[in-house]
Amino acid sequence: MQRLHPGVVLAGRYRMVRHVASGGMGQVWEAVDETLERTVALKIMHPHTQDEFALVERFRDEARFAAQLSHPNTVTIHDFGEDDGLVFLVMEYVDGPTLGGVLAAGPLPPADVRRLLGQLASALSVAHDAGIIHRDIKPANILVNGDQAQLMDFGIARSIDAEARTLTGQVLGTAHYLSPEQALGQTVGPATDVYGLGVLAHEMLSASKPFDKGTPIATALAHVREEPPPLPEGTPPDLESIITACLAKEPGDRPTAALIAHLLGDQAGQTALAAAAEPVDQDGTFALDAIPRRALLDD
Numbered sequence: 001m002q003r004l005h006p007g008v009v010l011a012g013r014y015r016m017v018r019h020v021a022s023g024g025m026g027q028v029w030e031a032v033d034e035t036l037e038r039t040v041a042l043k044i045m046h047p048h049t050q051d052e053f054a055l056v057e058r059f060r061d062e063a064r065f066a067a068q069l070s071h072p073n074t075v076t077i078h079d080f081g082e083d084d085g086l087v088f089l090v091m092e093y094v095d096g097p098t099l100g101g102v103l104a105a106g107p108l109p110p111a112d113v114r115r116l117l118g119q120l121a122s123a124l125s126v127a128h129d130a131g132i133i134h135r136d137i138k139p140a141n142i143l144v145n146g147d148q149a150q151l152m153d154f155g156i157a158r159s160i161d162a163e164a165r166t167l168t169g170q171v172l173g174t175a176h177y178l179s180p181e182q183a184l185g186q187t188v189g190p191a192t193d194v195y196g197l198g199v200l201a202h203e204m205l206s207a208s209k210p211f212d213k214g215t216p217i218a219t220a221l222a223h224v225r226e227e228p229p230p231l232p233e234g235t236p237p238d239l240e241s242i243i244t245a246c247l248a249k250e251p252g253d254r255p256t257a258a259l260i261a262h263l264l265g266d267q268a269g270q271t272a273l274a275a276a277a278e279p280v281d282q283d284g285t286f287a288l289d290a291i292p293r294r295a296l297l298d299d
Contacts, residue, residue: 003086004029004044010083014042014090030093033078040078043089068130073123075143075152094150099204100139107207110236116142116149117201117242118264123151124197124257128190135188137196138177139203175216176209180249183220191251197260198246201239205232224249238263 004027008016013035020028026045033040070076079090099116102108108116120142127134134141134154141153179195181188202210210228213219228247231240242263248254255263 009034010042010044010086010088011081014040014081014088016042026088031090033090039093041091041093043091045087068132069123069127071123071126073119073148073150074126075150091152092150094143094145094152096143096145098140099142099144099149099200102144103139103203103207107232108204110205110234110239113201113204114236114239114264115147116144116204117197117239118261119149120151120197120200121194121257121260121264124190124193125261128193128257133188133190134193134196135182136174136177137193137200138174139200142200175219176212178220178223179251180224181251183223189251190257191254194246194254194257194260195248195251197257198243198254199228201243201246202228202231205235205243 004016004019006016006018010016010031013033014031015034017030017032017039020030020041022028026043029042029044031040031042032038075094076092077089078092081088081090120137124134124137132154134151136153137151141151143150143152177196177199179188179192182192199210206229209219211219211222211226213222231243242255242260245253245255246260
């Protein structure tokens with residue numbers, strides 16, 4: 001996109017400042033909203049791509065889905081626009097690396113994993129309550145700002161009750177983070193995002209992708225057929241139990257995002273447990289294995 005450079009103004013309002021990143025669907029730029037006088041991020045779709053109409057509709061879907069959500073651990077969508085053939089999203093600007101960039105330096109301590117996992121589960125709980133499934137939980141879609149994780153890129157999200165927009169022959173999602181039901185082309189639900197959280201948490205603790213087999217097909221099959229490698233020695237037992245439950249092959253055997261957030265100390269899970277028994281160990285902590293199945297099942 002040669003026409004994009006610092007100083008260009010889109011839609012008479014958004015002045016480009018600097019290029020931040022590029023991806024399969026487009027570029028991300030830091031920009032200034034000259035109307036509201038604030039820094040924003042612009043996600044601009046590549047023009048003249050194959051199946052362009054379907055990609056534009058997915059871009060619109062991302063704006064529509066993400067704009068329904070309000071949560072401190074979700075990147076806020078401010079606007080959707082077009083300018084002389086360029087289609088773009090206007091997002092909250094987050095000054096921080098992706099989780100992928102953080103993990104490039106090595107594994108995270110269990111306390112950091114616990115905090116980030118709880119925040120992301122809380123954000124997904126709100127999305128699931130709104131009827132939205134993300135479907136692409138991975139380090140590149142998470143920004144880290146200080147001690148806060150923020151989930152972004154609802155580009156392949158879908159309504160729980162609606163058909164997804166897909167391109168012919170395309171499996172949406174990233175092989176390293178596909179749930180077994182995604183790999184098999186089956187119906188997905190909120191439990192798909194929970195599985196992605198489990199893979200992500202495993203990677204945060206080990207700094208390696210647990211089902212990586214070298215090729216997308218072999219990796220996808222590993223999600224269906226194989227158990228993940230053991231977590232690093234010293235992983236707290238309660239955190240290990242939660243991650244193991246997230247990685248259950250059957251969607252119905254996984255906890256809800258709200259329950260995970262609650263178990264990890266976020267108050268977003270309180271509502272999910274209001275009508276369920278709350279078994280505790282003698283020391284007053286939650287016993288994950290003892291929680292009734294009805295509290296673990298997705299709505």
